[in-house]
Amino acid sequence: MLDFELRTIMPEIVILTTACLVLMVDVFMRVRQHNLPYRLTQIGLLFAAVLTFKSFGLGTEIILSGAFISDDLSHLLKLFIYLTTFVVLIYSHAYIRVRQILWGEYYCLTLFAVLGMMLLVSAQNILTLYLGLELLSLSLYAMVAMRRDSQMASEAAMKYFVMGALASGMLLYGFSLLYGITGTLDISTMAQVIASTPITDQLVLIFGLVFVVVGLAFKLGAAPFHMWIPDVYQGAPTSVVAFLSTAPKVAAFGMAIRLLVQALPALHPQWIDLLIVLAVLSIAIGNVVAIAQANIKRMLAYSTISHVGFLLLGLLAGNAAGYSAALFYVLTYSIMSLGAFGMVILLSKQGFEAENIDDFKGLNARSPWLAFIMLLLMFSLAGVPPTVGFYAKLAVIEAVLAVDHLVLALIAVFFAIIGAFYYLRVVKVMYFEAPEDASPITVSGGSRFAISLNGLAVLVLGIFPGALLAVCLAVLA
């Protein structure tokens, strides 16, 4: 009956089964228990990770009538999606319980979001891609709104929902134009048809491309389509923000590769121009506006925008080196962002959210080790040498220089230096100012271990970036 091995799509089946299991377990438990859904979710993620890891290097397989592709790029992206989700859940475990967020539903929606991302990065036709994207977005809207007692969260969810729906509409309209011209939903067939279309008939394609890029920029959060990011990051529960700013970014990169590089390579000169505008605006707005923020979640939101700008720089280089630099950038960014938001989660207590930069005052006096980890993360986000952030920026700028975009590289470096100011301000506040609340910080063993690993990973990857970079190059070859 089946014309493929079930192994190819097994990780998706595992995640879907786990999600349904978590939902059922939560409904039928007599006493609402927190640990069981959490454990089940983590086991499901680990199991899927093992399965995905085992299928590395087995070559490219397209199954389900061309709807689903299993290649090394999708495996790598999926592994990072599991990894970041796994670690985010370790950080947010206590956060969710203390704040009485509906646990079962929270974990269930997280798993469905993961499933959406997996479909997104494994999409071989734009129908799968769109459905994966919607699965991801819908779960995220609900997760942002989950603290209904908080007015900020409701407002954030509303903004996110309206903006997200608008972006989906744009994307879908672009898809419909592409489909109208090429007559196919399949990504590789679409690329072939477009390559054989005469230049004069490309007007509609370019029109569709603009809508696709705008939708993509909305989802990635690139300026000038970034307005929702700061409000959502500030209003949503920190555990959701930590999730929102890591795994979906990785998935969005996968979507950009599938759409721009694999489906529309023939329109490369056109989308380069669009990406240049997006990249420059994102880097400029992200880095400059972040300086004025007193709320650390808002600051990190603007930091996200600027990092997305760098990611786009790598993409617009338009060759394997550029794509792999962008991939390296997004993977390492997900690790850094994971740590930074993890720290915000861990410093929060019942009835207190460590949301302001002032809440980090004198962290060194309260917990030298956590302060050191935060220092590493901030250095890495700023791009200070021994950390991986520096290497990621270097790789992207190198790729841009290789295709003779000197001005772009200069702009990127200039704004990165401006951006270093606000990351270093956090470091200054931690080390050179007296704490307002001198009580020691209580962090559970698991979270402490995870955040230590997270911080050290930034350093180790910075010193030995070769292995990951080689993998990034190999999967995009």
Added chain:
Amino acid sequence: MTGQALIFYTFAAVAIFSALMVITVQNAVRAVLFLVLAFVATAGVWLLMEAEFLAIILVLVYVGAVMVLFLFVVMMLDFTGATQKGPLRYLRPSMLLGVGLALGVVFLLFTVIGPKQFTIMDYPSPAARGADYNDVAHLGMVMYTDYVLAFIAAGCLLLVAMVAAISLAYRGHRAKRQRPSDQVKVKASDRIRLVKMSPGSRG
């Protein structure tokens, strides 16, 4: 103009007109009724495209079930406050920007996706199918074979929507609920505590 084209233009005009009325009419109940009309007109267009099953489903599911439910909700809620000023209440000077943008997009649509690109030669209407053609069977075959992944993903999407809606509307266990077993088991000593106090002290 053939008869078919005449029917198409009638349905299309009704669909556009009623869609416009949905967003401009002041009374919310009327807006829902116009939405019903829009759906019916669209179902007519689909019938012309030989998508009989979809047309019937649209009428049965949307008009028959969803819209009726919608009508109930709209009637139960009180919308009098919002309906007094009409659509012009949103008018602001900054809306000129929006109008300009909309005109620009419409202009682009006409120049880019006009008859020049999508000619009748490149996109001829498909040949009419025989009377014995069964589009339900065909749809079912395609849905469970070629598009099975999309079908399952759409199912997950609906499940997520349900989980999300319930978790957002769930207000926790109602605290004021009687438990007969507890009421029966209760003893006088659980309710009253006699405390010895000296006459002069103030508790």
